[in-house]
Amino acid sequence: MKQFQYMRPSTQQAVLEAINKPGTKIIAGGTNLVDLMKRGVTAPDKLVDINHLPLKSIAATKTGLHIGALALNSTVSENSLVMQKQPLLSMALKAGASPQLRNMATVGGNMMQRTRCTYFYDITMPCNKREPGSGCGALEGYNRMHSIFGASPQCIAVHPSDMCVSLAALDAVVIVSGHKGERRIPFTEFHRLPGDHPEMDNHLAKDELITGVEIPDNNFAKNSYYLKVRDRQSYAFALVSVAAALDIDNGTIKQARLAMGGVAHKPWRLIDAEKALIGKSVSEESFKQAAEIAMQGAKAYEYNSFKLKLAPATITEALKHASGLV
Numbered sequence: 001m002k003q004f005q006y007m008r009p010s011t012q013q014a015v016l017e018a019i020n021k022p023g024t025k026i027i028a029g030g031t032n033l034v035d036l037m038k039r040g041v042t043a044p045d046k047l048v049d050i051n052h053l054p055l056k057s058i059a060a061t062k063t064g065l066h067i068g069a070l071a072l073n074s075t076v077s078e079n080s081l082v083m084q085k086q087p088l089l090s091m092a093l094k095a096g097a098s099p100q101l102r103n104m105a106t107v108g109g110n111m112m113q114r115t116r117c118t119y120f121y122d123i124t125m126p127c128n129k130r131e132p133g134s135g136c137g138a139l140e141g142y143n144r145m146h147s148i149f150g151a152s153p154q155c156i157a158v159h160p161s162d163m164c165v166s167l168a169a170l171d172a173v174v175i176v177s178g179h180k181g182e183r184r185i186p187f188t189e190f191h192r193l194p195g196d197h198p199e200m201d202n203h204l205a206k207d208e209l210i211t212g213v214e215i216p217d218n219n220f221a222k223n224s225y226y227l228k229v230r231d232r233q234s235y236a237f238a239l240v241s242v243a244a245a246l247d248i249d250n251g252t253i254k255q256a257r258l259a260m261g262g263v264a265h266k267p268w269r270l271i272d273a274e275k276a277l278i279g280k281s282v283s284e285e286s287f288k289q290a291a292e293i294a295m296q297g298a299k300a301y302e303y304n305s306f307k308l309k310l311a312p313a314t315i316t317e318a319l320k321h322a323s324g325l326v
């Protein structure tokens with residue numbers, strides 16, 4: 001591993017000044033960044049440890065819930081406000097990684113974690129995300145874990161986070177701070193599709209820091225579910241995951257939120273399927289119809305065509321759990 005400098009500023013201003021210089025990277029829990037450094041995927045000159053910043057709080061606001069960027073994944077998943085107001089987020093976090101990793105991983109780091117595409121991690125292979133212009137090893141390679149929505153000829157990798165799928169479904173807002181002040185970015189617009197620039201995972205500027213995330217209050221707490229399908233029951237990334245949240249009145253769906261993980265370069269929100277559910281009665285038939293709508297435009301590659309069946313089945317099953325049908 002390349003030698004690097006390490007600093008631990010205690011003010012946000014000092015962090016912003018430090019990250020404005022080339023070759024610097026923020027480190028929070030380090031569970032993703034250090035792996036990438038050890039494998040030579042990234043080689044920063046300087047690490048800016050943000051763990052001294054006061055960004056760990058979880059608090060109710062007038063309109064929702066505010067979670068600091070340094071709140072640990074384990075703390076958030078067990079927090080009583082989160083479990084009461086936004087159980088979908090708690091479920092998604094508990095489906096991710098392992099207890100040890102969740103004890104280190106932060107909310108901001110989770111949002112910024114990089115793809116688990118094996119071609120991205122293997123520095124002997126071509127990867128436009130790691131080395132722009134080098135090609136995409138996965139396109140004609142072993143692409144079992146890869147995307148079925150929103151890919152480009154440059155990159156077919158998927159975003160690996162569970163937490164982010166639930167935050168996309170829950171209309172969360174990312175709060176970032178930079179030299180020009182604070183910005184609020186709707187969660188669904190934070191991550192980006194690969195297009196011609198797969199090296200860019202999201203819309204955070206180089207000199208910006210994530211300070212927190214806000215989830216607006218909603219009526220989904222009673223009827224939400226996170227379903228993750230993976231090769232092992234724990235400690236494995238999603239083949240397909242679904243965050244489902246429903247507002248049900250007397251057996252009729254008033255509002256629906258759906259997002260999928262393991263299928264695209266970003267958490268994949270299913271707006272058309274959500275619209276199709278409004279006014280429908282809670283039934284397997286309605287859920288299957290919504291799943292069919294959600295799959296429009298899906299495209300598989302050589303080794304991941306099973307996702308074309310797995311994804312709609314997972315949507316249907318997640319909705320059955322969320323609605324209490326099972």
Ligand SMILES: Cc1cc2nc3c(=O)[nH]c(=O)nc-3n(C[C@H](O)[C@H](O)[C@H](O)COP(=O)(O)OP(=O)(O)OC[C@H]3O[C@@H](n4cnc5c(N)ncnc54)[C@H](O)[C@@H]3O)c2cc1C
Pocket residue numbers: 025026027028029030031032033034035050069070073095096097098101104105106107108109110111112113160161162163208209210211235236237238
């Ligand atoms: C074996 C293993 C299994 C895993 N399984 C899962 C899984 O099933 N599901 C899942 O969702 N995740 C999984 N993960 C990933 C894990 O959730 C992430 O590694 C973790 O969330 C990253 O958080 P961190 O605080 O450690 O980030 P770090 O490693 O410290 O940082 C990651 C990136 O975020 C940037 N960053 C960190 N904080 C900020 C901030 N506030 N503002 C701007 N940039 C910031 C860093 O510069 C870096 O680029 C797994 C990880 C491992 C190692």
